[in-house]
Structure formats: structure tokens, C-alpha cells
Amino acid sequence: MLHFEPEFEKERYADIGDHFHRLVEVTLGEKITSLPNSITFAVERLIEAAAVLELEDPSMLAFKSAINYVSEDNLQLRSILIYLTGLEQDLIRSTEELKQDLDFIQSYIATENQAMLDKSALEKDKRAIVVKAQEYQEELKTLSARVRTKEKDVKALEIRLEAFHGLPPNLDLARNQLRVAREEHLKLLNARDMLLEKMNVGLQ
Secondary structure, rough: OOOOOEEEOHHHHHHHHHHHHHHHHHOOOOHHHHOOHHHHHHHHHHHHHHHHHOOOOOOHHHHHHHHHHHHHHHHHHHHHHHHHHHHHHHHHHHHHHHHHHHHHHHHHHHHHHHHHHHHHHHHHHHHHHHHHHHHHHHHHHHHHHHHHHHHHHHHHHHHHHOOOOOOOOOHHHHHHHHHHHHHHHHHHHHHHHHHHHHHHOOOO
């Protein structure tokens, strides 16, 4: 099985290269340097390949076995690459789904916050209406008291007018006082009606 290193172990490969040089020279029975250049070049390439493949010997069987290991490693690496690619796609999909979930949660929180603000504003308006209604009630109570007082004044003037009926002194004055009292009473009644209408509009 091949072992991939961050950098080539140059000294180790140099030792393996020397070892194969000696094996080849023993096998051929002569120095490699004495061979023709084309053969020397081919032998040197085989020795380099044997060093890289970490072969024990330069035989064809050893080369074939090492190449099979390389092919097997390559297939394993391709399988791992395919698996990692699929895993990357799964992570991308999961990230997109998480992003969508996060957007939904943020939107939900924003909606809830707005609903709380609207509810708070509604409660504030409700409290303001209650306060205004109380103010109207107090004003109506005061106005009603004034109306009752004026009703008593009108009644008293009517009694006085009846008492002076047929008597010439101060009759015109009494009638005038009764007219003024009735007008004031009518104004108070109109003011009360306007207040009631205002309350009805303000509380809607």
C-alpha cells in the first residue's frame, strides 16, 4: 500500500535508488553507465519508479503488484471523493434549510413583537378612553346638578308668578325673570345633550 508524505523522503529514495542500481548491474553483469543512452534512460526511469513505489526488487511481478496497489488506492480515493462530494451537497442543503428556518423564526418573532406593540397601544387607547369617559361622567354630573338647580329656580319663579297673578306691581319683572330662567334651563339642557353626543362619539 502506498503512503503519501507531505514531501519526498529524498535520502530514503536515494538509498533505494542505489540499491536498485546495484541489483540491475548484478543482473545485467555490467555497469549501467556502459549501456547505450536509450537503455540507460529507460533503466533510470524504472529505478526511479521502483523507488517511488517502494519496491523490494525490480522484477516485473513487483512492479505489477505495486501498480495494482496504486490502482486500488486510486479507486479508494475516488470513492472517498464521491462520498465527500455527496456530504458537501448534504451540508449545503442542510445549511439552506437552517437558513430558511432561521428566517421563519425571525419573521415570527418580528410578528409577535408587532402584535405585542399593537396590543400595548390598544391597552393604552383603552385606558385613555376610560379616563375620558370618567371626565365626561364628572362633567355630566356637574351639569345635571346645575340643571336640577335651574329647574328649582324656574319652579319657584312660576309659583311667584302665580302668586302675583292679577296684581299690577312687578308683574312684568316676574315674567321676565321666568323667561330668563327658562332660557338658561334650555341652554343647560342643550349643553347636556351636546355632552352626551360628544361622549358617544369619543367612546366609539
